[in-house]
Amino acid sequence: MRELFESTMERLLADHVTPELVNSCEAGQWPQALWSLLEESGFAVAAAPEALGGAGASWEDLYPVVRACGRHTLPLPLPETLLANALLGHCGLEARNEPLGIAARSTLKLEGSRVSGTLHDVPWGRNVHHAVAIVGDANPVLVVLPRSRATCTERANVAGEPRDELHFDAVAPVASAGLPQGLSGEALWLGGAMLRSAQAAGALEAILQMSTTYAGERVQFGKPLASFQAIQHQLAVMAQHTGCVAVAAEAAFAEAGNSTELNAWAIAAAKVCAAEGTGVAAGMAHAVHGAIGFTHEHALQQATRRLWGWRSEFGNLSHWAQRLGRAVCAGGSTSLWPAVTANRLDLTLGEIA
Missing domain, CATH: 1.20.140.10 (Butyryl-CoA Dehydrogenase, subunit A, domain 3)
Known part of the structure; x- marks a missing residue:
């Protein structure tokens, strides 16, 4: 599986990621055609279990995929989507074949069945469909929040890649689950x-x-x-x-x-x-x-x-x-x-x- 992933990803990115495309993305363009190719290839959900809509690939299998994203300076949140879907799978939630955001730093609080607070440094936060975060310290919960319900403050890193802030005010997650044993709140x-x-x-x-x-x-x-x-x-x-x-x-x-x-x-x-x-x-x-x-x-x-x-x-x-x-x-x-x-x-x- 690893060799197939590596050869397919290298060929796909070599054919479609050019310096001109990267520059246009830094100027604010979202390369929808390229993302559609990644969705069709199944890479976005590869880390999720097969029973939940993925390919059941291990991180060892996916290392050359993420490395290729770096080698070709892929201007899309594919690595983050891989991680988000892997965590969804570990929590028993269905994989999502769409651009997903992740946030390791947040001020989120779970108030009953709703979530409020801010996600910091969300890669491509302005473009993702949902954001995945972990809420709570004593009993951490993985939540999937709709981007459409967030207020976005656009920011970028030194490379011009979006690293946005998403603020949620009493938003109901579209999915949530407690973290299983062995899955750290970190x-x-x-x-x-x-x-x-x-x-x-x-x-x-x-x-x-x-x-x-x-x-x-x-x-x-x-x-x-x-x-x-x-x-x-x-x-x-x-x-x-x-x-x-x-x-x-x-x-x-x-x-x-x-x-x-x-x-x-x-x-x-x-x-x-x-x-x-x-x-x-x-x-x-x-x-x-x-x-x-x-x-x-x-x-x-x-x-x-x-x-x-x-x-x-x-x-x-x-x-x-x-x-x-x-x-x-x-x-x-x-x-x-x-x-x-x-x-x-x-x-x-x-x-x-």
Whole structure:
């Protein structure tokens, strides 16, 4: 299933996602034709169980799909929709073959059968049909809220991707369910961080390929850029970070499998690697390309601006590094090596910021 997903998604995005399309989406266009193709392909509901309208794909199967979304800078909330439908399936709710929004940060309160409050940083909040959120601390409930009943405050990240605020005032969810055992109230936060690490892995692969190609073609002082030792060093460092992020992100997806429990330790490690790798590799990619990489028409800046935006979403480098540090300290010296080898450590310490 994984190989089929990977080849189909790569072909679909390579054929339809162009720098011109990405620029038009940054200007406010919603690419309905492309979303319709994704719906027809079944990718939007792939993570949901077959009995609830999905394909029953595991996160390990879906890793190359999310990575491809990052590599091609897909201007649509497909990764978020995958996560939303996976959570709906874990809660016994029907999958929705439509653009779905998720929000890990909110001020939502459940008052009887109605929900009030604000969802923050909802990817493509202005365009989604419904938003999925978790309400309550002691007894968390997953709710599906109609976008049509929300007041939208439009915002965007550094890449121009919509990150809107949706405010609900005494709105009845179209569906709701208590979280099953094993599904954390932090599921959207953890899942979002896992998605961004895979998207970063894909975008880093893209900028490494662009930089390698450009360095081999561009001639300076009578020689290709790639023949200069300084450029070779930068490309080698970029490759190291790209490989590290890819391995860490794939490990987080593999540890999640298709269970309800996401592996916070693996996700934290992947998010830290992605944030560090972005900081180094994006700067080097622009150094290799020079001024041309910053131009509006060039694909490099589309990838690097998304990398800079994604590294701070669902927890930045400091957030995840501090949570890892607190968990290691709380576990004591004897817990560190078993945590590294078993890929598990309690990361429930600390609040989401």
